[in-house]
Amino acid sequence: MSDAGFRQGLEYLEAGQLKDAEEAFQSYLQEHPEDALGHNKLGVVYGRLQDMEKAKACFLKAIELDKNCIHAWNNLGNIARQDGELDQAIRYYQKAVDIDPINPIPAKNLRTVQRQAKWSFSRIKDLLGKNSD
Missing domain, CATH: 1.25.40.10 (Tetratricopeptide repeat domain)
Structure with missing residues (x-):
């Protein structure tokens, strides 16, 4: 998955398709594990899913990277x-x-x-x- 995967995750997130956004960002991050913004956006997805533990972990990972x-x-x-x-x-x-x-x-x-x-x-x-x- 290329940068198109990140954009797809954003589109799902904006549309409120949170499970699809989660999958898109996870796939994107498998290929781009050092992308702080990818981890941040995955954290936003988890936040909207009310999974604050996972959200916080993603935000901390983003900060670790950047x-x-x-x-x-x-x-x-x-x-x-x-x-x-x-x-x-x-x-x-x-x-x-x-x-x-x-x-x-x-x-x-x-x-x-x-x-x-x-x-x-x-x-x-x-x-x-x-x-x-």
């Missing part, structure tokens, strides 16, 4: 944020922003999770303060 894969850093931030690990999400998003400060997606995600973390801390502090009376 430390500057901002998409994988951003996607790891998304998983951490979804899991309520806001400090970890901030670190992942910050890494993506450090790599590409112009990319609006990780920058927006970073600002959002920073607000969430601040709100969560403030809210918990307020709740604890009210309960200590």
